[in-house]
Amino acid sequence: METTVPATDGAGGRGPGPGGRVTMQHVAAEAGVSVSTVSKVINGRYGVASETIEHVTGVIERLGFEASLVARSLRNQRTNVIGVLVADFEPFSTEVLKGAADAIRGTGFELVAYSAGGRVDAHVGWERRYLSRVMGTLVDGAVLVTPTVTEVQYDGPIVAVDPHTGPSSMPTVTAHNLQGATLAVDHLIGLGHRRIGMVTGRPDLVSAQLRERGYREAHARAGLEVDESLLAAGAFEPEPARAAARALLTLADPPTAIFAANDLSALATLEAAAELGLSVPDDLSVVGFDNIPESALADPPLTTVDQRIRQMGREAITMLVTMIAGEHPLENAHVNLDTTLVVRQSATTPGGTS
Amino acid sequence: METTVPATDGAGGRGPGPGGRVTMQHVAAEAGVSVSTVSKVINGRYGVASETIEHVTGVIERLGFEASLVARSLRNQRTNVIGVLVADFEPFSTEVLKGAADAIRGTGFELVAYSAGGRVDAHVGWERRYLSRVMGTLVDGAVLVTPTVTEVQYDGPIVAVDPHTGPSSMPTVTAHNLQGATLAVDHLIGLGHRRIGMVTGRPDLVSAQLRERGYREAHARAGLEVDESLLAAGAFEPEPARAAARALLTLADPPTAIFAANDLSALATLEAAAELGLSVPDDLSVVGFDNIPESALADPPLTTVDQRIRQMGREAITMLVTMIAGEHPLENAHVNLDTTLVVRQSATTPGGTS
DNA sequence: GTGAAAGCGCTAACAT
DNA sequence: ATGTTAGCGCTTTCAC
Numbered sequence: 214m215e216t217t218v219p220a221t222d223g224a225g226g227r228g229p230g231p232g233g234r235v236t237m238q239h240v241a242a243e244a245g246v247s248v249s250t251v252s253k254v255i256n257g258r259y260g261v262a263s264e265t266i267e268h269v270t271g272v273i274e275r276l277g278f279e280a281s282l283v284a285r286s287l288r289n290q291r292t293n294v295i296g297v298l299v300a301d302f303e304p305f306s307t308e309v310l311k312g313a314a315d316a317i318r319g320t321g322f323e324l325v326a327y328s329a330g331g332r333v334d335a336h337v338g339w340e341r342r343y344l345s346r347v348m349g350t351l352v353d354g355a356v357l358v359t360p361t362v363t364e365v366q367y368d369g370p371i372v373a374v375d376p377h378t379g380p381s382s383m384p385t386v387t388a389h390n391l392q393g394a395t396l397a398v399d400h401l402i403g404l405g406h407r408r409i410g411m412v413t414g415r416p417d418l419v420s421a422q423l424r425e426r427g428y429r430e431a432h433a434r435a436g437l438e439v440d441e442s443l444l445a446a447g448a449f450e451p452e453p454a455r456a457a458a459r460a461l462l463t464l465a466d467p468p469t470a471i472f473a474a475n476d477l478s479a480l481a482t483l484e485a486a487a488e489l490g491l492s493v494p495d496d497l498s499v500v501g502f503d504n505i506p507e508s509a510l511a512d513p514p515l516t517t518v519d520q521r522i523r524q525m526g527r528e529a530i531t532m533l534v535t536m537i538a539g540e541h542p543l544e545n546a547h548v549n550l551d552t553t554l555v556v557r558q559s560a561t562t563p564g565g566t567s
Numbered sequence: 568m569e570t571t572v573p574a575t576d577g578a579g580g581r582g583p584g585p586g587g588r589v590t591m592q593h594v595a596a597e598a599g600v601s602v603s604t605v606s607k608v609i610n611g612r613y614g615v616a617s618e619t620i621e622h623v624t625g626v627i628e629r630l631g632f633e634a635s636l637v638a639r640s641l642r643n644q645r646t647n648v649i650g651v652l653v654a655d656f657e658p659f660s661t662e663v664l665k666g667a668a669d670a671i672r673g674t675g676f677e678l679v680a681y682s683a684g685g686r687v688d689a690h691v692g693w694e695r696r697y698l699s700r701v702m703g704t705l706v707d708g709a710v711l712v713t714p715t716v717t718e719v720q721y722d723g724p725i726v727a728v729d730p731h732t733g734p735s736s737m738p739t740v741t742a743h744n745l746q747g748a749t750l751a752v753d754h755l756i757g758l759g760h761r762r763i764g765m766v767t768g769r770p771d772l773v774s775a776q777l778r779e780r781g782y783r784e785a786h787a788r789a790g791l792e793v794d795e796s797l798l799a800a801g802a803f804e805p806e807p808a809r810a811a812a813r814a815l816l817t818l819a820d821p822p823t824a825i826f827a828a829n830d831l832s833a834l835a836t837l838e839a840a841a842e843l844g845l846s847v848p849d850d851l852s853v854v855g856f857d858n859i860p861e862s863a864l865a866d867p868p869l870t871t872v873d874q875r876i877r878q879m880g881r882e883a884i885t886m887l888v889t890m891i892a893g894e895h896p897l898e899n900a901h902v903n904l905d906t907t908l909v910v911r912q913s914a915t916t917p918g919g920t921s
Numbered sequence: 922g923t924g925a926a927a928g929c930g931c932t933a934a935c936a937t
Numbered sequence: 938a939t940g941t942t943a944g945c946g947c948t949t950t951c952a953c
Contacts, residue, residue: 236931251931258932280930283701284704301668310682327678328680350636350637350945588946604922607922607923616922
């Protein structure tokens with residue numbers, strides 16, 4: 214007689230056995246109605262007697278039932294969940310997440326973040342694969358925050374944040390790398406520096422390319438020649454950056470200032486200078502890029518370019534929600550956020566403050 | 568003749584239509600085999616001709632197919648996904664996430680983070696509801712990082728990080744609040760302070776209670792009487808904390824040092840002191856609790872208690888993986904992480920450094 | 922070695 | 938007003 218309920222205890226009605234979930238089956242059996250009735254109650258569909266609603270609601274409450282997101286996703290197209298795919302939970306991506314969390318409020322969407330767990334190198338096409346796994350089912354759209362967006366071709370509501378490859382067809386949110394780099398180098402030139410070195414970033418990433426271009430353009434606009442021997446490859450990583458800085462600083466005619474492609478490189482430059490007995494900013498001025506929290510903690514506090522990471526997260530969510538709601542692909546939408554220079558104490562006039 | 572494939576284009580074989588997902592149906596149709604064969608290939612089951620494997624694999628590759636996490640979750644019990652439920656993506660929870668991401672590596676699990684989007688107040692039993700939604704399907708276990716763990720009763724692999732209510736039956740990871748507070752106050756007493764005020768935390772949270780208890784015990788051990796008028800309620804929030812500090816500092820016989828229940832309160836105390844024309848640490852010593860990044864940026868840099876938030880995330884994942892693997896509930900497992908005192912410049916001997 | 926069929930938990934037609 | 942049924946995409950017996 215009993216409707217089939219996943220093997221738990223007898224009739225009557227506790228919830229599921231230990232470790233089991235409460236399913237709609239349990240609720241239905243307990244309330245003495247069919248699953249569809251329970252479903253209707255949950256979704257507020259018409260055609261249910263008010264006393265049935267009350268009864269079922271009571272049982273749901275008592276059993277602590279909540280519809281499985283998974284089962285629901287499989288049935289419905291819409292899930293009202295937005296996924297954020299991050300390569301790893303590190304400073305940059307968590308900042309983006311904070312911004313995304315800000316922007317998600319009041320949209321009716323929920324936010325879930327997926328992490329590749331840092332093992333990006335192991336599987337390159339990770340984003341694409343994960344996208345396939347969750348798009349369409351589980352999430353209505355996705356924000357990609359992975360440093361290696363290898364031209365993900367996926368037709369759905371997707372926004373990439375700081376995709377390090379070139380301009381893709383997919384909507385992106387980026388910082389204005391060119392402008393930011395110009396800001397940084399203009400600042401150094403304005404302080405009176407004429408021999409400005411650069412610790413460059415990863416050559417395969419556009420952000421790095423643009424930052425270098427900004428360095429060159431600032432020089433050009435100031436009527437300054439770029440001395441190619443003053444550029445050294447830092448790859449956005451501390452170790453190569455340290456080596457690059459050291460190479461620059463041990464030149465016969467060393468630069469009086471160094472613009473580093475990112476804060477990590479700038480921090481490494483600070484260390485290299487210290488190792489060489491150089492005082493910053495008296496003997497050497499340093500400007501970074503990113504404005505990660507650590508930059509403020511450096512000794513001296515780093516003058517750097519702020520790229521408003523949280524705002525990038527906010528923008529991405531806003532775009533995504535528009536895309537999901539409007540259904541229109543919104544191709545070639547690219548938000549480019551302005552950057553600002555944060556002046557701290559690592560850069561001053563050549564020859565020091567004296 | 569064709570096997571039923573979700574309405575896409577004709578035969579032959581592009582992927583799905585625009586906006587659609589590639590499902591196993593598509594792969595099967597395209598490869599000219601059945602879905603079950605595709606499934607077997609994907610899961611490496613025996614009983615498939617090697618040339619079939621190759622062919623199907625090729626089609627999968629070409630179509631960029633990846634099995635839907637949702638559909639798979641619904642069928643399988645195990646998903647190899649661990650969920651982290653956070654109230655919001657804020658500094659504390661993202662630190663926990665970073666630690667969790669560290670620990671997840673090499674475990675074979677993936678990490679997904681769910682955010683309530685800060686609207687916890689709106690729905691109190693949020694954790695329980697969300698747990699119901701994802702546990703059993705979608706995630707194999709969960710880490711709770713919500714400030715209001717209202718005695719979540721869920722029988723499954725769950726670990727709570729810093730649950731602010733009393734000791735629950737569920738496994739928890741906490742910082743050693745009592746020890747940390749003792750460390751802080753011992754430090755002040757050691758510096759020679761005898762009138763030490765405290766800006767307390769939210770009275771309903773055990774962490775706050777323990778920190779106050781540490782304050783009292785440190786006094787007791789030093790043979791010092793606690794002057795009850797030197798305790799003021801700060802509620803862990805900047806504004807109440809500022810008011811509390813101001814009240815303390817305008818007393819007829821003000822304290823020479825203040826221990827704040829968390830860094831936010833300590834920072835507010837710094838501000839209150841500045842407003843009153845008091846110099847820290849010369850006129851007043853301040854010690855905080857948490858060691859949030861901002862504490863190092865304060866003026867002066869804050870002496871505080873470090874509670875190793877990332878490590879808490881790591882421990883939680885480790886416990887959870889053990890629970891999931893071992894199948895045993897691991898009830899009453901409580902990890903209590905030692906805290907350390909980070910001495911910066913906001914506390915010195917009474918009367919100043921002079 | 923391969924395919925047909927059942928079913929995970931749920932929702933949405935379609936009966937009754 | 939309620940129940941029955943089909944099916945979302947996948948895995949897994951169980952036939953063939």
